[in-house]
Amino acid sequence: MKWPARKFTVTALVVWLLAMAGPVRAEETAEEWLARLGPALNMTTYRGVMAYTRGDQVSAMRVAHRYQNGHVEERLVQLDGASGEFVRKGAEVICVLPDRGRVQLEPVMPSGPFAEAFANRLVPDNPWYRPELLGDDRVAGYPAKVLALNARDSRRYSYRLWLEYQSGLLLKSHVRSASGEVLESFQFTDLEITDTLPDSEFEVRGNGREIAALLASESGEPAVKPMPSGWQLGWMPEGFVPAAVPRVGRGPAMAFSDGLSAFSVFVEPVGGLNMPTGASRIGATTAYMHRLVANDEVYLVTVVGEIPPETAMQVAQSVTVGDTASVGVVQP
Structure with missing residues (x-):
């Protein structure tokens, strides 16, 4: 006489487990x-x-x-x-x-x-x-x-x-x-x-x-700005292209993205200031700072983004400065 009740209990348990597993x-x-x-x-x-x-x-x-x-x-x-x-x-x-x-x-x-x-x-x-x-x-x-x-x-x-x-x-x-x-x-x-x-x-x-x-747009895709003049990258990871420039208070910058990961590059004259260099990382965000001397001027190259420290270092060390007078001036 107990068997039907047990059969019902097992059937109910199976139904409950299927429901918990989500819709088919x-x-x-x-x-x-x-x-x-x-x-x-x-x-x-x-x-x-x-x-x-x-x-x-x-x-x-x-x-x-x-x-x-x-x-x-x-x-x-x-x-x-x-x-x-x-x-x-x-x-x-x-x-x-x-x-x-x-x-x-x-x-x-x-x-x-x-x-x-x-x-x-x-x-x-x-x-x-x-x-x-x-x-x-x-x-x-x-x-x-x-x-x-x-x-x-x-x-x-x-x-x-x-x-x-x-x-x-x-x-x-x-x-x-x-x-x-x-x-x-x-x-x-x-x-x-x-x-x-x-x-x-x-x-x-x-x-x-x-x-x-x-917001720039509800799509989350602000316009890509032109490359700042006076400096250029000698290397970047394959697949990265110019993207929207981040809104920060550090002056002109350039951003690059492979469609998912992104990083930004800042080049600033620092004069006689003794700025820290090297890599730091919080979570997935790397900041790498590199001291660059060009035409008797000292610049700080900073790369910030969701990329490995080794990638950020290689990007930063590839930056070259040409026209020092126009560093930080955005091309029209």
Whole structure:
């Protein structure tokens, strides 16, 4: 008389396990999964808490994201350390800075869902990375597909991505060295993917000095600026081409990208200042500074980007200065 009940229990257990494993769908290629990531970044509505690890630095943030009437709205609140809040409505971004210190948006989330340029650059046919499906996993309670973007040489880093099964939303990511070391990681620790969020989720609530700015475009692809005159690169990794110049306060610069990884080059006269040289790295970001003497003038060449230290060093040491009078002058 006990057998039917036992049969029902086993059947229920099997059904529950299948449900926990996620929906059954036709197997997609790694390239097809990558193609879903860009639209999912903008068009998925969600809220949650994320953790971002960069070297030995760990940050926790609360995020809300809504796609409504063709526009993206986001709110990001830093949960530890100095408080900071960022609210985006379309192309307008409002930053609420804390009383002490300053929180900058770009360094906070280079690998996460707010890094719009990151997802936009994940083109499925990038020749410098080999996409590979690694299997299934779960992140923050959601079934995920795990992908690897393996660098085809040692001049750049590899990536590992966890994409939510239904929407394709990025739930977790790693930046990895050639040896497999995880240099940076991002992941949701709590997440709710939903159809809608109330307007109150996107109101500025923090106290502090507000700074408003406009994004160059909602696509995250600012225009490429011309090469600064007076200096040139003698070498760069294969596949890197001129890209958008970063917005920084160090003067004219030039940026290069292979479609996923990127680095910037700064060349500045330093006069008699004794500036530090060599490499430093935080997470996946390398800064390499090289002292260059040309025509009796001393210059500091700085290479900053998500590239290995050996690559940054070779780029910096290949810089030559021709017309010293025009260093830092951007060609028309």
